[in-house]
Amino acid sequence: MAHYQILIIGGGNAGLSTASKLLIKDRSLKIGIIEPSEKHYYQPAWTLVGGGTFDINDTVKDEKQFIPKGATWIKDAVATFEPEQNQVTCASGEKYTYDYLVVAPGIQLDWGKVKGLKETLGKNGVTSNYKFELAPYTWELLRNFKGGNAIFTNPNTPIKCGGAPQKIMYLVGDYFLKHGLKEKSNIHFYSGGGVIFGIKEYADTLNEVIDRYGIETHFKHNLVEIDGPKKLAWFEDAEGNRVEVKFEMIHVTPPQSAPDFIKNSPLAVPDNAFGWVDVDKFTLRHNRYPNIFSLGDVASTPNAKTGAAVRKQAPVLVENLLHVMKGGSLSGKYTGYGSCPLVTGYGKLVLAEFDYDNNRMETFPFDQSKERWSMWMLKKHVLPWMYWNRILQGRA
Numbered sequence: 001m002a003h004y005q006i007l008i009i010g011g012g013n014a015g016l017s018t019a020s021k022l023l024i025k026d027r028s029l030k031i032g033i034i035e036p037s038e039k040h041y042y043q044p045a046w047t048l049v050g051g052g053t054f055d056i057n058d059t060v061k062d063e064k065q066f067i068p069k070g071a072t073w074i075k076d077a078v079a080t081f082e083p084e085q086n087q088v089t090c091a092s093g094e095k096y097t098y099d100y101l102v103v104a105p106g107i108q109l110d111w112g113k114v115k116g117l118k119e120t121l122g123k124n125g126v127t128s129n130y131k132f133e134l135a136p137y138t139w140e141l142l143r144n145f146k147g148g149n150a151i152f153t154n155p156n157t158p159i160k161c162g163g164a165p166q167k168i169m170y171l172v173g174d175y176f177l178k179h180g181l182k183e184k185s186n187i188h189f190y191s192g193g194g195v196i197f198g199i200k201e202y203a204d205t206l207n208e209v210i211d212r213y214g215i216e217t218h219f220k221h222n223l224v225e226i227d228g229p230k231k232l233a234w235f236e237d238a239e240g241n242r243v244e245v246k247f248e249m250i251h252v253t254p255p256q257s258a259p260d261f262i263k264n265s266p267l268a269v270p271d272n273a274f275g276w277v278d279v280d281k282f283t284l285r286h287n288r289y290p291n292i293f294s295l296g297d298v299a300s301t302p303n304a305k306t307g308a309a310v311r312k313q314a315p316v317l318v319e320n321l322l323h324v325m326k327g328g329s330l331s332g333k334y335t336g337y338g339s340c341p342l343v344t345g346y347g348k349l350v351l352a353e354f355d356y357d358n359n360r361m362e363t364f365p366f367d368q369s370k371e372r373w374s375m376w377m378l379k380k381h382v383l384p385w386m387y388w389n390r391i392l393q394g395r396a
Contacts, residue, residue, distance in 0.1 A: 004032035006321070007088065007098035008071075009078050011035025012061055013391065014296030014310045018201070021318045021393025026187035027070060034098060035089070036077040038063055041132055042387050044307060047164055047343060048380060050129040050138030050251075051171035058384070060132065066392045075350040078105070081265045084290045096236055100194035100291045101115040103267060103277050107160050107297035107305065108259040117252060120228025125249040129168055138168060141249040142175055147184030148248030150176075151233060153223045155255040156192025158166060158274065162295045163352070165191070165253040166206070167343040172251075173213025174345035187215045188245070190235050192222035199360065201369035202352045209371070211343045218243075223252065258298050267292065269300050276300035281356070283330040284317045290324070293317050303356060304338030312337040312390060341379045 006022060008015045011033050019031055048054035067073045076090040086087070087097045099139045109130055111118050127138040150172055154165035169189055176182045189210075196210070196217065197203040197279045210217060220238035227233075231290045233250055235243045262268055263275025267286065277294035278287045286292035295313040297305040312334060319332035338358025343349050348371040353361045362368045370373070390396035 001095050001097060002032065002074075003097045004072070005030040005325075006032075006100045006102060007096055008033045008102045008104065008135075009069070009088070010105035010298075010339070011037065011040070011295070012102070012104065012106050012296070013307050013387075014106070014314065015102070016040075016066050016068065016392045017310065017314045017394050018102055018104065018295065018317060019071050020392065021314055022321070022394075023068050024394050025318065027360045030072050031071040032098075033067060033071050033196065034074045034076055034078055034090065034096070035063060036075060036091075038075075040392075042384055043130075044136040044341075044379070044387075045159065045384055046129040046132070047171070049126075049135035050168050051175070051346070052139040052141070052142065053346065054380065056132070056136050056301075061388065068393070070127075078261055080261070081267055083266055083292060086291065087206045089353060092111060098291075100293070100325065101289075102317065102321070103262070103292065103294040103298060104257050104296045105229070105262065105298055107256050110157075110255045110257055113255045114223050114252070115225040116228065117226050120226060121252075124228030125231060125247060126226060126228050126252065127249065128252045128254065129164060130254060132152060138251060142172055145176075145185070145195060145249060147181060149186050149188060149246055151247045151250040152187070152189050153191060153233075153235075153250065153252050154189070154191035155253055156222045157255045158305060159253060159256045161340070162304050162306070163340040163342045164188075165251070166196070166249055169215065170209055170213065170342075170344045171346065173209075173215060174348075177213060178346075182214060187213060188218060189215055190218045190221040190223065190245070191237055192220065194219050196340075199352065199354055199358050201360070202350060205350055205369050206342065206344070226250070226252070229241070262298055267294075272300075281336065283320050284313060284334060285320060285324075285330060285387045286304070293321055302333070302337065304340060305337040305356075306338050306340060306386070307391075308339030308353070309337060311396065314394070335361070341375065341383070343376070343379065344371050347373050347376050349373075349379055351375045351378070
């Protein structure tokens, strides 16, 4: 049975950037990374793919390119955790033991929780930029749109990249405006949430964008069923009534939760339907197992689940883990920083940055609640380059 000083579950952004940062600090660490996927995806660009302004092939690379030198890639999936024994059991039956565990497998897309959705994804005008295979279909639907209802949904669960359900809607609105389709089309946003954005200054700008494109918003409406061939969707409102809506195209953001193998494990928050890993929101250490840490979308931190959050969580986790390994204290504190680059049209972007308390934490010396071309360039060109060349290597 192989033993690792630090075992990392997940080879996505969180797992790889943490492993890289640990090895930069101490090359002698024995680190194992359990990750079943051969491919690594840059998901933030899928919105731009759906809007026809980014090549889908530039969002995928081989996982092996990014496993840091000095770490061991275990190409397997975790099935169960045995934290009392400092052990995990994989789908293959192999067991691995550890001194310290970092849990970062990301989030699970629960397509099956919307009746009829799985059967019609990728056809009948039903799409989602949350899937690599479907983002190009979003662009196909947009390019061939002749008029009618374009529906965009946002579930009543936490999701990764909270702005994604809106971003594609604004690109579609801009496309309709530029191609003379605005008068023939109706754009509807059905959200399980109660507001367009939780911070007033950003919300004010987004409401102007909504007016510009003539978007109709319907809050506290959660997608529960879809009939692709009939082009009908059903939403449940706050009172529990079913609302039937006809569509020509519908972009679905699926309900999301922790992966099942986390949800059904002793690591999950007790009696929590979403099953997030139970961590202290500042130190990222597990609340019940002192040698377990977690970060990224799977952690129970009540912040926006974004890649930007991972970028601020990873240094805190690494600092705290290395201190604890040497018998020290948890000195690092994560403030809840998250970022939402809100695409509001072609060549326009609002860069929202904020902490746990919804205080703005902006990077640039100008008002980021305004739409800017410079921020669009940041999203389209700078951030993808940074991700592949700096972030995964632990150098940003």
